Amino acid sequence: MRSMIVAVLLAIFLQSAPARADWLQASSDHFVIYAQDSERDLRRFSEQLERYHTALALLFNVTGPAPSPSNRVSVYVVASMQAVRKIHGGDNKYIGGFYLPRAGGSLAIIPRVDAAKSAEDVSMVTLLHEYAHHFMISANSMQRPRWFSEGAAEFFSSSSFAADGSMILGRPALHRAMELFYSPDVKVADLLDPTNYDKRARRNYDAFYGKSWLLYHYLTFDAARKGQFARYLSLLDKGMAQRDAAAEAFGDFDVLEKDVEHYLMRRKINVLPIGSERLKIGDIVIRPLSAGEAAMMPVVIRSKRGVDAEAATSLVAEARNVAALYPRDAAVFSALAEAEYDAGNDSEAIAAADAALALDPGQTNAYVQKGYALFRRAADTEGDRVAAYNKARAPFVALNKRENDHPLPLVYYYRSFAEQGGEPPKLAIDGLVRAVELAPFDFGLRMNLGEALVRLDRKEEARTILRPVAFDPHGGGLAERAADMIARLDKAPSGQDAEAEARLDKAGTELAGS
Structure with a gap:
């Protein structure tokens, strides 16, 4: 009797529980x-x-x-x-x-x-903030100060x-309200002169993002400062230092600080409405998703995030279990190919990619993962390297025919020559330039092109490509390397010294997507 009651209660619970x-x-x-x-x-x-x-x-x-x-x-x-x-x-x-x-x-x-x-x-x-960054670097690759980039992202x-x-844009950034009023203060001068901000002693989260939003909002809407924002950006684009450009465009920083703080205390602020007739999509x-795709989603998400060696070993076992349950699902085998590649299993990655493409030739990721595995094999080959790289290039050539503006085939066409130690042909360089045009937000790819242009002594083009990388506030070692390269270009009238050439030749193999 007790078991019957338990069964009835369980059935009622399952019926009433919300289905996932x-x-x-x-x-x-x-x-x-x-x-x-x-x-x-x-x-x-x-x-x-x-x-x-x-x-x-x-x-x-x-x-x-x-x-x-x-x-x-x-x-x-x-x-x-x-x-x-x-x-x-x-x-x-x-x-x-x-x-x-x-x-x-x-x-x-x-x-x-x-x-x-x-x-x-x-x-x-969070998503709108990050997409604003994605959009703005795609729209304009000129150097932009950190406060401007973050202030714009917060604004939108x-x-x-x-x-x-x-839509309504420019609404109050309510998620920054507590920060503005209670976090350690950040002055306008700290935003406009990054060296000033870097000197500040700070241990905890401060009001940088909130103050950046406030300054961006104020300069966008305040009638008394009309035209100053555009002037500031124009001066930066001409190469003027950040502090000097701000001083010429905005005037006294102390006055600007008072104006911005007064702006924050207003009971109402301006917003930017956009009617639906202007937002056609x-x-x-x-x-x-198919049952197999759905079962593989946890693997896909972690693979796309990126895994270390330990996590890759665990993940590929999970991916194989799913693939065993769905042997006719092309997307499942495409995801398996990525997991196998991440785990260092090149033969298995190629086999899984081939299985995916046999089921569905439109599986883009299968071409990519097969290409990755073949390139890793080619790099380790002790035989005919030309033949190995021709074979490695084949999946990307096939992908290019299916999706002409996919950037990775262009990157790996260049890489197929660069990794062999020879000079890539003009077509390969042009392809790398096109890849950056298609994906200007990928700073690793920008670095690759910048290095290639330096080796060709195309210095001005290299500077243009490398500047957004060098001035990326979150760029870490990549930003430091780009800044170092620009500094070397500024010192040397032509060519590079032997140390720089050796470093660039090594860096040339560290290409996007690897």
Whole structure:
């Protein structure tokens, strides 16, 4: 009797418990979203992101075709912030979502978004902030100070979306309110003169982001300073130092500080509404993932994030288990190929990629993973290196025929020559230039092209390509290397010294996507 009661109660619980939504994919001009959500909410979310892109393009006067399918931003929506932090790794307790800019594979990983409350949703704010960075470096690769980049991203990330398709930009960044009032203060002078900010003794989180938003908002809307913002950017573009450009454009920093603080105390601030008639977007296609794709999604998300050797070994075992259950699913074997490659199993990666392509020749990632594995083999070959690299190039050539504007085939065409130690032909250099045009947000790729141009003594072009890398505040060692290269270019009238040549030859093999 007791077991019967337990069974009845369990049946009632299962019937009343909310069913977990199936995995869906929303495909649009600029984004591919993967989420366990209702079709209605996912469509609304996708529409909002497309309208956001359209608004940025309108404001920055950017026109042009949509990116190739593989060069769109993929958004993976996971269960919670805790899941985001686990996937991200490290101990940063402030991570609410993150974005990785990669040629042919940019992605964002965020918790579930409440599209009905987008302006207050932390996940949405995080995603809009990161996409603003992605868009602005794509729209204009000129040097921009950190405060400007972060202030602009904060300005746009607080956008709201109305049901009628309209938007409001420049709303108060409420998520920065506590920071502005209670975090250690940051002065306007600290923003406009980074050397001044770097001298500050600080141990905890300060008001840098909040003050950057405030200054950007003030300079955008304050009538008394009309034209100063444009003047400031123009001076920077001409090569003037950050502090000097700010002083000439804005005048006395102490006066500007008082004006900005007074602006913060206003009861109302200006916003920028954009009507729905100006925010036209393309079609959005939503489809359910196959059972195999859905089962493989945890593997896919962690693979796309990137794994170390220990995690790769665990992940490939999980991927093999899923592949054993779904032997006729091409997407499953494409994901398996990536897991095998990450685990160092080149033969298995090639076999899985071939299995995926036999089932579906349109599996883009299968071409990429097979190419990666063959390139790693070619680098280790002791036989005919020319033949090995010709073979390695083949999957990327096939991918290029299917998707002409995918940047990775262009990168790996160049790499197939550079790794052999010879001078790549002009066609390969032109392909690398085109890859940067397609994916200007990938700073590793920019570095590759900059190094190639230095070896060809195309110094001015190299400086233009390398400057955004050198001035990336989050660039770490890559930024330092780019800044060092620019400094060497400025010192040497032509060519490079022997030490620099040797370093660049070594760096030339460290190409994007590897």
